[in-house]
Amino acid sequence: MAQHRLSIDSTAENALLQILPHQPLYSSHQQGWQGVKVEHHYQPAHETPEHTHEQHVLVVLTRCDPLKVERRLNGNFHSSLMTSGEAFLLPAQAHHQVWIHGEADYAFLAVEPELINRTADAMEVDRVELVPQHQIHDPLIHGIGLALLSELTSDQVCDRLYVEAAINLLTMHLLQRYSTRKPTIQKKQEGLANTKLQQVVEYINTHLTESLSLPEMAQAIGMSQYHFLRQFKQSTGLTPWQFVAQCRLKLAKQLLTERKLSIGEISDRLGFANQQQLTKFFRKCTGITPRDYQKLL
Numbered sequence: 001m002a003q004h005r006l007s008i009d010s011t012a013e014n015a016l017l018q019i020l021p022h023q024p025l026y027s028s029h030q031q032g033w034q035g036v037k038v039e040h041h042y043q044p045a046h047e048t049p050e051h052t053h054e055q056h057v058l059v060v061l062t063r064c065d066p067l068k069v070e071r072r073l074n075g076n077f078h079s080s081l082m083t084s085g086e087a088f089l090l091p092a093q094a095h096h097q098v099w100i101h102g103e104a105d106y107a108f109l110a111v112e113p114e115l116i117n118r119t120a121d122a123m124e125v126d127r128v129e130l131v132p133q134h135q136i137h138d139p140l141i142h143g144i145g146l147a148l149l150s151e152l153t154s155d156q157v158c159d160r161l162y163v164e165a166a167i168n169l170l171t172m173h174l175l176q177r178y179s180t181r182k183p184t185i186q187k188k189q190e191g192l193a194n195t196k197l198q199q200v201v202e203y204i205n206t207h208l209t210e211s212l213s214l215p216e217m218a219q220a221i222g223m224s225q226y227h228f229l230r231q232f233k234q235s236t237g238l239t240p241w242q243f244v245a246q247c248r249l250k251l252a253k254q255l256l257t258e259r260k261l262s263i264g265e266i267s268d269r270l271g272f273a274n275q276q277q278l279t280k281f282f283r284k285c286t287g288i289t290p291r292d293y294q295k296l297l
Contacts, residue, residue, distance in 0.1 A: 060145030
């Protein structure tokens with residue numbers, strides 16, 4: 001009788017307990033991140049049953065001693081000695097079983113195939129198929145993994161937009177480096193038309209106190225996220241997340257200078273959850289607290 005193979009929807013809460021000894025340290029399950037699930041794991045040596053994931057899976061090792069990893073992928077056996085900063089890529093529906101011979105701290109990213117497909121469509125690539133990678137030495141993937149883990153415990157108001165930008169960058173990078181068909185990237189990139197740039201800036205200013213998202217910003221001017229990201233940065237020199245952060249900082253400084261509202265009221269006006277969140281955001285951008293900024297005026 002054939003061995004039963006688990007099919008795992010990695011976006012479900014604690015779904016990985018079907019194959020891992022312990023639940024994650026942190027999870028984005030309740031964060032509302034679209035198209036991706038991110039978890040921070042610390043797991044001992046273990047063996048998994050044979051399984052498949054409904055999503056594309058990227059595991060980024062963040063801290064471990066040289067780690068022996070053996071896996072059976074689509075019937076083929078592979079053994080490697082992995083270190084911190086390395087990663088492996090498991091496409092959706094791949095048959096997988098793994099033996100981990102040691103403790104490891106890592107980021108687990110589950111990316112919906114539809115998200116990859118939408119990015120591929122925007123990049124004018126069809127019939128995309130990600131290629132399994134047993135051992136990736138890729139500083140960009142490592143950096144994105146660390147950035148997303150950091151956002152799991154961050155309470156900054158810009159986290160949604162920042163996460164979406166990181167995920168868009170990740171999906172584009174996976175298509176460019178680890179797919180069967182590589183997109184052709186034009187060397188010369190044009191920015192947004194002046195009318196579209198004005199429209200999106202007006203949209204940002206109108207919704208500045210809300211939780212802005214890349215899909216909403218791109219949709220507001222009738223563009224795909226992929227082209228919007230590239231052309232917005234070409235026009236402004238900033239990513240949408242950086243631009244929104246600057247706009248919020250400018251408004252915060254203006255309200256602090258006017259002194260008509262308390263810092264708590266300014267926090268509410270700008271859409272922060274509380275005064276502490278505003279203080280953390282302001283100090284990260286300027287190096288000082290809102291109260292210290294007022295003392296310097």
